[in-house]
Amino acid sequence: MAKVTLQHLRKVYPNGYVGVADASFEIADGELLVLVGPSGCGKSTLLRMIAGLETISDGELRIGERRVNDMPPKDRDIAMVFQSYALYPHMTVAENLGFGLKLRGMSKADVARQVGEAAAMLELEPLLERKPAALSGGQRQRVALGRALVRKAQVFLLDEPLSNLDAKLRMTMRVEIARLHRQLGTTMIYVTxxxxxxxxxxxxIVVMKDGKIQQIDTPMALYERPINLFVATFLGSPKMNILWGPVLERDGGLHLRIGEGVELRLRPQGEMLEKVRAYIGRELMIGLRPEDMHLAEAGPDTLPAKVEVVEPVGNEAFLNLGCGGCDLVLRLPPFHLPAPGETVHLSYAAERMHFFDRQSELRL
Structure with missing residues (x-):
């Protein structure tokens, strides 16, 4: 196991396109760090730079105490799991698991021992004599994971390993990977x-967009205090509701005018009050999570909204609404739901509001 240190890593392609702009952070020894972002944001490029599959244009990469910028992949002591299973179809599970160890000149006894350990850990023992064609998608992905595990490398790199699985298998394999990480205590970098x-x-989590790191923090810190509008709306399902309009001062309070006759009462506290007051007469964006808005009786501090789509998903329901030109989603219990076309009124947790500048989209 080892820590991984990135210092101002850049990837610039011959045509001038910047795949990774300036990546600087450290993955602690034994940490499971996730690189996340939309397609084309540079997360897989960054992972491949760590693996040695992409050249580094600028900056420094260290695995443990070694500078590995120009070191070939085979000498970096890393193991990688790709999006495609990349199993040898003519080999059994046992042969697939042990193939890399044989190439490294390991004895048959040592290969058999390490293959046996990985197979037991991933519950592959009944499948060792099967070939990939006789395996399910989840079983093939476990073999791909096992092939990396037998390496006993310092760092494990996983590049969207679950994207080819169905929803149920993805959930199962997420639990499997988390369990493996706790059991092994090894350094893992996971792209999704x-x-x-x-x-x-x-x-x-490292959140990326357009080759740039937006924010690095724990999952709940990112959810509770996103640094900008992109992070706020990317993390969370359904995504954060965003309302915007000019800030008004009336009746001793602050309001956000969302549309004609539709206003949101603002109650910023502490230093945030002065920050919001600075936007009087200017546009501001307000974020509210779907769980922080609720159906209510009409009142002075409620918002009128029209129900557009109702999505019952079993233990809860999502209510899609239109409100003053803004699209909103509520997360509700799946009982006594309004019908599409109805007008409802919404209460909201004012203390849970997120404030963003309309132009820069940065958090206040």
Whole structure:
């Protein structure tokens, strides 16, 4: 095991495109860190730079105490699990697991021992004599994980390993990977575009967009205090509701005018009060999570909204609404739901509001 240190890593392609702009952070020894962001944000490029599969244009990469910028992948003591299983179809599970160890000149006895350990850990022992064609998608992914585990490398790199699985298998394998990490205590860097995977797996999360790191923190810190609008709306399912409009001062209080005759009462506290007051007459963006808005009786501090779509998903329901030109989603118990076309009134947790500058989209 080893820590991984990135100091101002950049990847610039010959055509001038910047794949990774300036990545600087440290993955602690034994940490499971997740790189997350939309397609094309640079997360897989960054992982491949750590693996040695992409050249580093600038900056320094260290694994443990070694500078590895120009070191070939085979000498970096890393193991990688790719999006595709990449199993040899003519080999059995046992042969797939042990192939890399044989190439390194390990004795048959040692290969058999390490394959046996990995198979027991991943519950692959009944499958060792099967070939990949006789395995389910989840079983193939476990073999791909096992092939990395037998390496006993200092760092494990996982590049969207669950994206080819169905929803049920993804959930099962998420639990499996988390369990393996706790059991092994090894350093893992996990790439995904799925924010649910990121939130449930990562001890810390690196959020990326357009090759740039937006924010690095624990899952709940990112959820509770996103640094900008992108992080706020990317993490969370359904995503954060965003309302915008000019800030008004009336009747001794602050209001956000969302539309004609539709206003949101603002109650910022402490130093945030002065920050919001500075926006009087200017546009401000307000974020509220779906769980922080509720159906209520009409009143002075409620918002009128029109129900557009109702999505019952079993233990809860999502209510899609229109409100003064803004689209909102509420997370509710699946009972006594209004019908599409109805007008409802919404209460909201004013103390749970997130404030963002309309132009820069940065958190106040």
């Amino acid at each position: 575009h799925d924010q649910v995977e990121a939130m449930t797996l990562g001890q810390r």
